[in-house]
Amino acid sequence: MLNPLFWYQAIALAFSQIWANKSRAFLTALGIIVGVASTTAVIAALTGLKSKVLTQFESVGASKVFIFPNRPDDKPRNLYPWEKVRLKTSEARALRDECESIRAITPITEVGLEVESGDRKIEGLSVTGIWPDWHEIENRNVTSGRPFTAIDETNERQVCLVNDDAVKELRLPADPVGQFITLGGRRFLIVGLIETVQARFFGLNTSSAEIFIPFSVAEKFQPRDFFMRITALLKSPELAEEGTAEMRWILRKQRGIPDGETESFQVEAIDRFIQQFKTLATGITAIAGGIVGISLLVGGIGIMNIMLVSVSERTREIGLRKAVGATPNMILLQFLLEAVTLCLVGGFIGLACGRLLAFGMTQIPSAQLDEADIPLWAVVLAFAFSAGTGLIFGMFPAIKAARLDPIEALRHE
Template identity: 35%
Template sequence: MNMLWESLRSALASIRAHGLRSFLTTLGIIIGVASVIAVVSLIQGLSHSITSQFEGLGGNSLTIQSDTSFQEAMQGKRNRLTLADFEAIVHHIDGISDVTPLFVANIGGDRLLRYQGNTAFTQVLATRGSFADSRQIYPDLGRFLIDGDEASRRRVVVIGEKVRENLKLPEDPLGEFIEMGGEWFKVVGVTEKRGEMFGFSQDDYAIIPFSTGMTAYADPVRQDIDISFTVADIDEIEPVKDRVTALLRQLHGLKPGERNDFRVQTASQLTESFSQVIATVTLVLGGIVSVSLLVGGIGIMNIMLVSVTERTREIGISKALGAKRHHILLQFLIEATVLSLLGGLVGVLIGYGLGFGAAKLLPGFPDAYVPWWAVALAFGFSTLVGIIFGLMPAAKAAKLDPIDALRYE
């Protein structure tokens, strides 16, 4: 233990005595670690934000969407989920609730909304009142869609905050009328503000009753819809998923062995799919910027080799006074590792600042998030670099003959 402490003290004294050279030596490590931490913090911040939104859907929710393969699309075929599929799920699948159909409605063939000479393009969603609970979207002003709106095919609309701003509606727009495709819709609610992501607003949409949207569609039988619902017992998710899959395959006339022309996904599966993509992106980008860590390691090796040459007489004196080969080896190895670790520490701090600064500068980008494993990996890799690239100079110093070292000028 005394030997380790003395070697560490000697390494720190050497680093302090050559401050500028030590800083330049660790610069490659600092840049490499800072780059890795900055990239990982941005990607993980994005992942953390989107995963939180997926989790907000609830672990007992299921979403069904049509699925058209690339080969089918090239042949001009498009698979659809229809209102008949929706009705079949409602009437034949037990243990589910909040069954909600959804599609993007083009009222009058366009997405243009008008109000007193102001216009705005937005996404018009046709759905039912249960959409609020299934997607965790609630009104800040007024109300959401109700069963009466659906039954009477009322021309009412719930808008996002961005639509209100773009159309220059009053702060309290309840009761105002906006035009969509030649039809007038009464504003009955404004949803809670959710902000931006990737520079795109999450509040830029208008929601109308499902039945109202269907009347505006030329061929409602062929309309492609999404279907979402919640399962009463979370332990029954997989059995319910299997029953829904079997029902839809039967309705679509799919033969055994044929691929499904739809996807049934849980919120957790959506999260897992996204996490896999994020993990791959993190690995690729992290690997690219990690190249600079190898460059930093080579810099440490070169400087340590120079240090061995400069301190040849010192090594000779140490050996003449009884220092063993492993004492010299440990001293230089610890010095290289300490240099690398100091570079790693500074790199983590700089990378942390760069990540959060970049996230703030990018419009609508979520806050950076630095996971503990990224910091641990940065320090671990820094230590490994110091050991690997410090081994050759340390071995060279340990092999010096004390007589030749004392004669060195």
């Protein structure tokens, strides 16, 4: 219907209009520039924060579940003595044997022991008792030697795993496998060197000396009512809700808690924290969307205003174009294209500013924003919204231009 020359000249004209009125065009598009820049910057910051936080969550393991004792707040304390509240090894076993949705599970307990190696002696070093599943749950393997096995656990073998920091502190040889150390007065064989994980969670540095022993062995060092927690790994992160419900059901059964009674323990999936954070991030993105809506409205009114000025300035030109054969629709399209082009140029500049702001954020030290970047969808959306603003607010001036009577227009001074 319309020949390519029309499109070419319409777009060329749109750009030449902007070029001929640079400062005016800039001031007009400022609303859109500021709107797009601020919104994309906010989205970039959020995206950076989100990916940072999610990576940190995921480093912990998205399908991990934590179980810990929890005395109900709404009940008198004397109804829930520690003995009733604390987790027991039997409960960990029940979960391991009965829960369908978990892949791996381990009770964890920490016991402060005196550690001796040769003439090195460290008082009160925290030694952690674990099941062999711990390797899979925490995704930590041995760099040398072997991991724990079920036999270590059932036979209560006096074996241990150490990390590099422990090797250094105890002045053990670089490969300590096969060496003996004394823990709490007993001789333990080092069977494996476990890799050290740095800065696992929000800068919380857990990489100090670590020594692991089989849970059954740790139990014997502990008093009768010792504290333990349970960490489990679900078969998949999607099972978060189902899996936690199943674990709660098993534990209620174990503890004989009737329906309606408050639980004396807590089961939390990492996934839930991730969901909460995602909801929060979505909320903030929506607010940013609201801001862009308002700024585009303000920008759009500016566009409409300047397009009306343009139509009135170029009335004779419109008359001439009509005289040489431009139909009303062609004039309409011409002015719409001009408004859209102006908005898209504004959107482009806004995006460039937003990109610059995002880059600035990554340079702020310790702001957790070093991954701030404008995602592709935000770029597409910024252009779509800019073009949409041009279309909506350019429509009225364009209709005005299209409806001009060519005779009146040519007579216009």
